Amino acid sequence: MDKIKVIIADDSDFVRDGLNIILNIDDEFDVIGCAANGREAVNMAIKNKADVILMDIQMPEMSGIEATKEIVSRELGKVLILTTFDDYDLVKQAINNGAKGYIMKNHTPDKLKQMIKSIYSGVNVLDEKVFNKFTESLNGCSSNFDETLFTSRELEIIKLVADGLSNKDIAANLFISEGTVKNHISTILEKGGLSHRTQLAVYYLTGKK
Known part of the structure; x- marks a missing residue:
């Protein structure tokens, strides 16, 4: 079985390095690049098409929302938003720009891997916390x-x-x-x-x- 090719886009060195280690020690994943902003993520995806791009929202130069639109419009991979923000407008913008999933950063490594595999397999995911925020209001x-x-x-x-x-x-x-x-x-x-x-x-x- 082919490995799932992943690009990690986050402006935090700590988050990028942590996700890189978590995924690369698993034989099912291959991290093909790490980006510090949305522009870098787009350029990486152009050079090496990924299966799934883990995308933070708030980044310099180009936000994750903007980068998602660029990546999806060019069919460079499926975007999974991984963020600390559960604001409704951000969720709406991400989904409208073509993100296939929107999850928070507080998940266990196993749960994150499961969600990446879901996105890869064509199943969209929405974080339970985000979904509940909608339904409660x-x-x-x-x-x-x-x-x-x-x-x-x-x-x-x-x-x-x-x-x-x-x-x-x-x-x-x-x-x-x-x-x-x-x-x-x-x-x-x-x-x-x-x-x-x-x-x-x-x-x-x-x-x-």
């Missing part, structure tokens, strides 16, 4: 969410996605197959002009894409 569906775009079954599925359920759990809850759930979600994303389920959950809860 909101009461179900936002008034700006356009329910008229979707069927009643699709709305059921959307609500369960926003509640954080996996396709397997949604299937069990609604007594349908996982394949049917997957097909419904694909249709929902297309109707809503959305890229992935994390963006769908944010749209349902906040009314903002």
Whole structure:
């Protein structure tokens, strides 16, 4: 099995060195570069395309949000935001710029590796703390969410996605197959002009894409 090629972008030497050690001692990962700012991360990704770019937000020269947009638009790799900031606007900007995940820096090495592998495999991730912050301040569906775009079954599925359920759990809850759930979600994303389920959950809860 090929190793997952990773670029680490963080303006802290301590964080970069720590993540580099954590990942490189694992045979499943290959850290191909470490960047001190967003501009360096973009340039590294251009020279050596990575599978996953671990991206801090607040960095000099070019922020992680800006670098994410550049990397995604050039299809240079999948971006996983790794930060100390759980501000809603930053999460929204990161997702809109194409980040496939948004997690905080307080996770164990094993949890971080699991999330990198999820991103690599095509599964988007949103930190539980960030997700809970959204749901605690909101009461179900936002008034700006356009329910008229979707069927009643699709709305059921959307609500369960926003509640954080996996396709397997949604299937069990609604007594349908996982394949049917997957097909419904694909249709929902297309109707809503959305890229992935994390963006769908944010749209349902906040009314903002």
